[in-house]
Amino acid sequence: MTALLARLLVPVRLGASEARRLSAGTLPKLAILAMALIPTLYAGLYLFANHDPYGHLDEVPAALVVLDEGTTTTDSVSGETSERTFGEDVAEDLLDDGGFGWVETSQRDAEAGVRSGRFDAALVIGESFSADLVSSGEFEPRQASLTLVTNDANNYLAGTIADTIVGQVRDAVAQEVGTEAADEFLRGFASIHTNLADAVDGADRLLDGTQDLTDGVRSADDGAHTLADGATQAADGAAALDAQVAPLADATSRLDDGARQLDDGLGDLEDATASLPASTRQLAAGAQEVADGNDQVADLGRQAADAAGQVLPALDAARDDVVAAVADGLDDLVADGTLTRDQADALAADVADRVTPALDDERAQVQDAVGQVEDASGKLDTLADGAQQVADGAATLAASTPQLTDGIASAADGAGRLADGTSELAASTPTLLDGVSRLADGTTQVASGAGDLADGTSRLVDGAGDLGDGTSALRDGLAEGLGQVPDVDDDTRSATADTLGDPVEVRDQALSSAGTYGGGLAPFFLSLATWIGAYVLFLLVRPLSTRALAAGRSGLAAALGGWFVPAAIGVVQVAVMLGVTTFALDITPAHGLATALFLVLVSGTFVAVLQALNVWLGAAGQFLGLVLMLVQLVTAGGTFPWQTIPEPLRALHQFLPMTYAVEGLRQLLYGGSVATAAGAAGVLAGVLVVALGLTALAARRQRVWSVTRLQPELVL
Incomplete structure (x- = not known):
């Protein structure tokens, strides 16, 4: 147990020995301090410089040029017109809070300013901007355009940011115009709904009217057919009347001839009897002569009596025919429109006033004359029978002769008036016949027209039925269309217009947030600073202890002893860097x-990797550490997503340790997935172990000294 503990403490003793060597003297201590601060300086300055650049865009000068001449818009519902200048609205929004430090100026000054660098960008709102925006409402659509003038020679990112700002301006203008257009569109729907409702009511009334029209047309059709039947009958009657009055001309002509003969005969009789009183006085003397001529006189009297007897019936028949023909002719003239009813009635009354009394008077006189003639004939007969009594009654005859002559004179006058009347009748008969003929033709035309009218009313009945069906379909279609046209209140219309003008709302649901632009770059800069911190350590710290190698220590102990001091300094680097970053x-x-803890692991891993490179390759390994930093700078995905890296650099992304350092720091700094951070830590720990293993292997090999190690070709 004691032996195992002693082995474990060997790397610590080796590291402590290296630490004492490095801290011997003031300058080495300052050098260690400087190395501990290098990552903080690098990461701190970069993060401080890029902490929140978007929050200071209002200090970036940009030119704003407004050339918009405005336009006149007309409300499609109320018809009211108004002047709109959308360019001025855009300018006001940009000047109030438009990202850049906008300065309104002329187009020439703006272009010159962008070219010289006085302005980083310029936005030009053209003359037809407002007119183009409302052109769609006039069905002459034109896209309104904003001209963005940039100069990458001034600043590339400034142009990119300007593109973004102008895009936001475009979206805001499109939203405003779209909302107004949608609101007007919806108000048009409301007007359509109201008008369509009126149209439905009108269609209902029209349908009622067409039903009444259908009923009326059917009644008219019945009346037209009845009229056609009556007109046909009238035409037949008129034709029959025309046929019947045709002989009237001959009859009136014969009547006129007879009346004239009667007038002539009675005139002759009057002339002949003018000397009768004187003659009768001579009668006594000439009785024998009278007896001789009584046959002639008696025969003449009988002829006169027969003629007189024919006059009265013919006169009565002619009067009746004339009155009837005049009445029928006047009716026909009224029917064909030649005369009005009032004119016909007046004419009939005039005829009646003029002809009928005269005929009646003449008839009375003629009747008297006829009676006298018949009396005279009887007397002549008596005279003829009593020729022998003439002489005896000559005195009586002489007394009666004046009365006879007066009667004959009256008969002669009546015959004259009768002749005048029959002449007038004969003269009027052709006109009457022509009127009857026109009446027949007119009634025939009326019958034909009435037939056409009946056919037309039949078709009209069918058309009225079709009209009723069409009106009903129109009413149903309008009612159905009314149900499909939206009828919304003002609040709903306004909300709908807002939604149509800006149909998509982007809601930020950040699973984790960096907060600022500098916070977003922190994982990358902290990782890069940690690598730089580890790199500069080996400018002062030896990767392996020569004394340990000379003393025959194990390769692992030598590797750990060489790693311990820079790793400890790396902990200090991480602590200072994280403290400055946080506070x-x-x-x-x-x-x-x-x-x-993760940054300590990152620092220890980077120290182990750079230690292995230095142990294996010496000065070349130190140079390779710099190259490896540059490669990881572009493959770690610290700024742009790593998927945007071109091949073959993209293939290196998964195999370099800084990739996992950046990934793990993102998860831990922003509150992302701890499991992902743990996975990245696992990969880094594996790299750490592999790097230490490689260093231990190199340390074991370096326990044997060679000429190259004693006299290296390149020393940094």
């Missing part, structure tokens, strides 16, 4: 103790 730079580890 001076305010980068507080989530797992403080674990972070400290």
Whole structure:
């Protein structure tokens, strides 16, 4: 047991001996102190310089140029117009809190400033910026553009950050414009909903109207068919009337001829009897002459009586025919629109007032004259029969002759008036016949039109039915469309517009957070500083104790003895570096103790690796340690993700210890997975053991001295 304990204490005694050698004198002590502070200086300065660069972007000068001329927008619902200048809004937001230290200036000054380095970037808002933003609402879409002027000769990252800021500005403008457009769109929906509801009500009323129209059209169809039947009957009646009145012209002509003959005969009779009173006075003397001529006189009287008997029936029939024909003709003229009913009634009344009384008066006179003629004929017959009594009644005849002559004169006057009436009747008959003919033609046309009207009303009934079906379908379609058009209140519309304008919300759910940019780089810089700290130690500390090798100590004891002193100094390096990082730079580890222990493991591992390189390769190994630091600088993934590293460097990522140092520190500093940190610690512990094993193997070999070791080719 004592022997085992003595063996375990050998590396400690060797390390203590090396520590006494290093601390002999003031300068060596200062050198050890400087080496203990080098990692702190490296990591502290880097982390301090990069602690929060994004929090000081307002000190980075950037130019802002606003050329926007604005635009006029029209509210699609209210129709109101307003002037909008989105470029000014963007400028105000940037000047208030826009990341950089924005300075509003002219375009020429901005470009010159970026070129000279006075400005790190410039943002130019073009003249048509506002007009382009609202162009989609006018269905002439144009993308509004912002011009970002950068100069990598000034600062590359400044241009990259400017791209990010402008992207945020673009998103903010797009959100605002999109929200306004969505709000107007939704308000348009509300207007559509209201108008569509009115359209549904109108369609209901239209449907009721079409139903009433259908009923009315059906009634009109029934009336049209009834009218067509009546018009056909009227046309048949008019045709029959036209056929019946055709002989009227001949009858009236014959009546006129007879009336004129009667007038002539009675005129002759009047002339002949004008001297009758005187003659009757001579009758007594000329009784024999009368007896001789009584046959002729009696025959003439019978002819006159027969003619007079024919006049009255013909006159009555003509009067009735004239009145009926005039009435029918006037009705036909009213039917075809030639006369109005009032005009026809007035004309009928005028005809009745003018013709009928005159005919009645003339008939009465003619009837009187006929009676007188018949009396005269009887007397002539009596005269003829009583020719022998003429002489006896000559005195009586002489007394009666004036009355006979007066009757004949009256009959002659009546016959004249009858002749005038029959002439007028004969003259009017062609007009009457023409009216009856037009009446027949008009009623035929009316019958044809009534038939067409009946056919049209039948089609109209069918069309009204189709109209009712279409109106019903329209009403149902409008009602269905009304149910599909959203009808939202103002709050819902505003919330919906906000969501449409900014549909995606990015919620930060950080499983662990570095806090600041410097905190994000801390794992990388702490690991790198630990490697540098381990590297500079071997500029002063010997990797192996020569006395231990000369004394024949085991390779493992010699390796541990050489590792113990730099590892102890590494603990001091880690303590100082972690203290400054935590308390001076305010980068507080989530797992403080674990972070400290992990950094001690990292330092010990890096010391072991660099010790092995120095033991095996000497000065070349020390140079290789520097090269290995550079390789790990780009393969550890301390800044950009290691997947972005090009081949073949990416293949080295999994095989170098700094990779696991960075990974473990990220988990412990930010409060990530302790298991992942434990895995990284396991890998580093394995590297530590392997490195110490290799050093022990080299120490065992170096117990035999060679000329090369006594006289090395290169000494650093």
